[in-house]
Amino acid sequence: MKFLLIASLYLVSSWGVPSGVPVVTQTPDVSVTEGETVNITCCWTVKFERMSVTWLKNQTVIKTELKYPNNSQASLQKERSGCSYLTFMNITREDSGRYTCRLSVEVPELQKYQGNGTVITVTARDNNNEDSNASADNTDLPNTRGVVLVYLLRCLPIVALISTFFCLHKLGTKARQRALAAPGNKAPAAQRTEDEDQEEEEERGERETEAK
CATH class of the missing domain: 2.60.40.10 (Immunoglobulins)
Incomplete structure (x- = not known):
């Protein structure tokens, strides 16, 4: 002072x-x-x-x-x-x-x-320096916005690709679920159990034939 x-x-x-x-x-x-x-x-x-x-x-x-x-x-x-x-x-x-x-x-x-x-x-005190700093900040603001806009535009293809991948994955999952739910189709686990039972019956039949 x-x-x-x-x-x-x-x-x-x-x-x-x-x-x-x-x-x-x-x-x-x-x-x-x-x-x-x-x-x-x-x-x-x-x-x-x-x-x-x-x-x-x-x-x-x-x-x-x-x-x-x-x-x-x-x-x-x-x-x-x-x-x-x-x-x-x-x-x-x-x-x-x-x-x-x-x-x-x-x-x-x-x-x-x-x-x-x-x-x-x-x-009043001379506020020219403060005004200059404020003007500089206002001048840099449009440049900052431009940089952000360019960055967003560059990221759009990546975002679109990721969104497409998730959409396709979701559609494929729904299609498999509908296919399994159709009449005549069995769940893979149930089908494996039926095959194993059939193999056991065939082995049992072979053992009985040999015993005779």
């Missing part, structure tokens, strides 16, 4: 900003690709002892935080500058919009300031 860190300029009173004129600066507009990490900032040069920072997306509040002086010396002299950060992890196209920073100074007196806003534009 790409990491995109966008930093704002810190404008402080020592940079030549006229005394008493507060400055609120936000990150310039950003264009990123979905899935990246984006950090935008809001910095100010406002004297305060306590204030709140509110982030709005398209005029809808999404985050609010309180700010206090960072140390005891600043608390005596009043805080003069600071920053607030808004971070997007794995940004999506739904995060596109204008993000505005609004300051509300509560102490020493109630004052409100607002930045110009930062427009975040999130675009």
